[in-house]
Amino acid sequence: MTREELLKDIKDRFKDDIIDFIDTSPTRVYIEIKPESLVKAATYIFKDLEARFNIASGVDTPSNIEILYHFSIEYLNVLISLRVKLDKKKPAVASLTPVFKGANWIEREMHELLGIDFIGHPDLSRLLLADEWPEGVYPLRKDYKEWDKKAIRDRGV
Amino acid sequence: MAKSVIPIGPYHPLQEEPEFFTLTVDGETVVDIDIQIGYNHRGIEKLSERKTFDQSTFVIERICGICSTNHPFAYTRAVEDIIQVEVPERAKYIRTIIAEGERIHSHLLWLGLAGHFLGYNTVYMWVWKLREEILDVMEILSGNRNSYAMFKPGGVRRDINAEDIPLVIKKIDSIIPTLTRLKKAIIDDPVLHARLKGIGILTKQEAIDYCALGPTSRASGVARDVRKDAPYGAYDRVEWDMIVTENGDVFDKVVVRILEMYESIKIVKTCLQNLPDGEIDLNIKDIPPGEGIGAAEAPRGETFHYVRSDGTNRPARHKVRAPTFMNLPTCKTTVIGETVSDATIILAGVDPCYCCTERMAVRSIKGKKLYNGQDLIRLSQEKTETIKKKMGIK
Amino acid sequence: MDTSAEQLHQGKFNIKSEKGDETRLFIDLDVCAGGECKECVIQCSYNYHPENNGIISVAELATYYLVCRKCEDPQCVKSCPQDALEQQKEKDNLLIRHNMLCISCKTCSHACPYGTIYPENVPYIVHNCDFCLDRRDKKDEPLCIKSCPYGALSLKPKDIELPENTYLAGDNLIIHSTHWEREKA
Amino acid sequence: MKLTLRALLKSPWVFHLSTGSCNNCDIEILDCLTPRFDIERFGMLLAPSIKHADILLVTGSCNRKSVIRLKRLYEQAPKPCLVVAIGECSMSRGIFIHSYNCPLPLDKIIPVDAYIPGCPPKPEAIISGAVKLIQKIKGTL
Amino acid sequence: MKLPKIRELIEAIKALIVGPYTSKFPFKPHEPYPSFRGQPVYNPDKCVGCLACEEVCPADAIGHEDITDSLNPKRKIIHYTDTCIFCGCCEAACIADNEGIKLSNEFDLAFFDRKTAEESIEKDLQLCEICGAVIACKDHLKWIAEKIGELTYSNPTLYQSRLKSLGIIDENITSVLKDHGRSDRVKILCARCRRETTLTTV
């Protein structure tokens, strides 16, 4: 399969699910997809196209919370990023952990740092932050404010 | 014996970093493992948003000291991906030299520590002695033994002086004989065979499922190496081989790492000898809005950076994915079902390093603490001896 | 006009506004630049960098656009040790400061004989203004407007005839100044 | 008491504690044990238990999770116990000063006797820092 | 079967014979390689006080303090050793031909009190002759004047600074006139006053 065939295949297969398709460079493709079709598309890319799941990046943007799932297809040297845009008020999306285990930790991390809910994730317990970290404060959100009054932010001499 | 919980870490004297595993053990067999991270989480992704693209290289260099160069490497590649530029040829070579030098030092470091875990303290000392030469080389080239501060979006900060090159090559050559001796000692050693072969097996399918990376996956027969798959830097301009073995056990991971050092030495030397002339920096003027992805093959696997720019000189979002983040969960399959004595070396086989993973526990364990990390190391060392015994070696 | 703020709303970035294109941000340089800008506390609702103060980039853009004399042999450019300033010949000699090169040494500011560049307008960490594209028709209009004590900022409908001494810079910014004249864009 | 203090300076056993570092400092400390630097020359040993330690080498930027541990370990250390901050992270948190997870510099958490700057400090710097500290304490005897 | 222990024994005996690999430090001083990045040191003669180094420092290890209340206003530039990560950005950015601040070979920096962990230099400051605001360091203005050559003469702030530095006008002369007229234009002015005088004296 060449790169063009691959992209065409994806485009055709997920005609109704793809919102936006950006082909930035020979090695990078960004596909925006409806959140409800995520599992379908990700499964197809991971299982049938034998892509490797690199990581997911959660981004807090002005209007949405975005998650980009990066898959690399090594034999073609293409990196496909599936983008889903989630509602900022209550971001939630289906978990990909049941599809491949590699998504487990990163979903925990995003849950913790960005406050995204992953429906169907086996264990969304805390991974990184300390116990005293307050609930509902997500450091990677853009509106994160220092909650700890005691924190010293200069050299502290 | 009832199930008992073995906490490893977070501080035990020989692992340099805080980490925390809890092994649940039934008798001698590990039945569950819980990995807790977070002792090292410093919010680097957020910090990076405060710094300019230029300054960020320093923050992410400090994600971790062991592969302090591959993070900037991936990051600068991500930034260059936003702008869609290629760095000058000379800069590519210099980057490659630094990255490979680091790989040698990192693998040596790991080898030393693994030797220690197996009860070969003497090997630990000898290997680290070797490592000093590489660190000297890095100091000559970059100005510090670790944290090289060489990378910047668009090129490198420092040039390599032509007069340093002979000395550097001499130093690199000087480690080869000792390395070969060590290689023979390790690869031929029947005790190590017995001790490491067949334990902690990560099958090819599991490696794919867990999206394992670097030596961890290459030892399982998954030929994954960013340097070959999506060549960057000067990797497509020099001859080198990807080391892949099939068994996926700890022994193969050792072998992969040792053989990789030879490839790295080869790459460094070729690059130094063929260093092209020219600019070392593009002097990037602006970074347009957009998003970019960069990957680099760190000693432990692929580092992956996603950078989004909004047109200012600061990243709007910077996502870092370290190899260990993907590799560490593989422990779940590899450790479970093995004996406690083997657990340490299996965990170590991944070469876990939590720094980047953590950009990721005091969880109180209600169970009885019966062993600690040291016990585990000891158990591991004891097992070496057992096997030696079986084979009739004192 | 290829300043970063410009590119942003030229749609190169995927935060295209969904609504609210029908107003423009208006800045009155007579009030603002003449005022004690150092003392004013501007709040900015720019999302990507919460500590961002977008008005700095707006002021920078506006002064390059309107105040700068577009010298034949510009002192500012010549003095810059990093070659970060550039006069864009093809763009009506408009200055641009390349934000990856500038180190905020303020040399250009001291070198310009007309005081075009205020030192605080050439920060090292570049601020950005996306003109609050998606907030313009909401109740909570851009925070900068509310927080300016001198009323130098406001939103103006897109389709008005530009009054005297008022100039359009790019698609989203209207600059007013009685002191500096310029052919209407 | 004087004699024992003197002896302490000749035989400082160090315990190494990372509170969220980038590893470099920690590696350089381990490096001090290895052939090139061999701090055993000065009677220093890496102690496995905080109970045996005379010097606590702290690296890293004191992140929220490890700070709890740090305090507990410091309390367990038999006094006199010196604390040496190694690397920029442990002094002022260096480049991590604004990190949401690193609220305090080390000397606001436990008293620190000496600081060895560097990012990471060369092993030579660590050694000479230790020597300086020892000399300083000798001076006060 | 190969004999692994033999190899180790040989190496061990070799180690005993060859002797230790340990460096003589601290009994013999250690020379880092010339490229080593050690403590950044200011050169007060070269530095012009532009503060670019402060801006670019990724670790916020450089600060400054403007002392304007005295007759002799000064800018104090402070480098904090306890924060610096020895990256070399300041040196790379320094506008005074990268010589205002230089990374030395100094690695032995241990100290006992963080209050003492700072090095500072002082530079003379130039204040605006109208509003009294800080303009820049005197050396910086001179440096600009030299850099842009004859263009200097279109900018009174610069050429006056230059004349003063050459001793052609007395250092201490400041105009007291405040007439918002033409004389204002030939004073040493901050950017703000420069713009204002340009506006009001068309």
Next chain:
Amino acid sequence: MTIVYLIIYGFLLTAVLGLIAAWIDRKITARIHYRVGPPFFQPLIDIIKLVGKETLIPKGASRAMFISAPVIGFASVVMVSALLWGSNNNLFSSFLGDIIVVLYLLSIPSISIMLGGFASGNPLARIGSSREMKLLLGYELPFVLAILVPVIKSGFSLKLGEIISFQAQNGAFATYASGILALIVCILCIQAKLGLVPFDCPEAETEIISGPMVEYSGTGLAIFRLMKNMLLFTLPFFLIILFLGGFKFSGITILYSVLKYIAFLLVITVIRNTNPRLRIDQAMKFFWGPTTGIAVIAVVLALLGK
């Protein structure tokens, strides 16, 4: 008089020699690692320093036991050393069965470590202690068997003094086949008694005492360490008495005596540096299996007069 013996020979002399031995041991290890190693007074300084440190008693510990354990162990080492010196120098005629007393006293240090570990209430220490106990059970049998050899050879004498004088007349037992075998067994056993690799499973890292000692700090740890260092001298000394005819202090024989001891030390150090650790059950199997076997053979050979 006895008190003086105890202090001068049992404590001072042994301690000095033990500390020197500890230094040699560490130095050789370092040199094998391409390192320089500690300065000469290091072991002594370590002890002095520890004495000066705060002694922490863990919360869950049984206090009396925790404090007395090191003292008991130490006292027994002092006594046994004094006894050995006494018989070696013929300062007082050794009494019948002193060899049994020595044997008994020599196991006390291990027991004291065990007790200390159990008393500290730390789970790690408890594990270490139970291992120590198992190990003790393991090596005691071959050790006793091996020691039977010189007893048999000297005509069933249970007096150390007689064993020495017998050897002075008939040559050292180590020149006999049975003697050599027994000596090998003994060396392995003292390696375990000293808690050195490969039998240091009750304790953790190589140089540093841990395991039962994890909770000890300050003086307690100092006493334990000193005890270990003294044992590093006393145990080989015991073997020298049994198999090599003890120390002589006249003329050139001083040199010979020193050489005997250094040789022992070298063997111990080399063993510890070229071997990784054994697991506890392995160690026990090793002692009860081959080691005991060899010891039995040695006894049989001795009975046959070989």
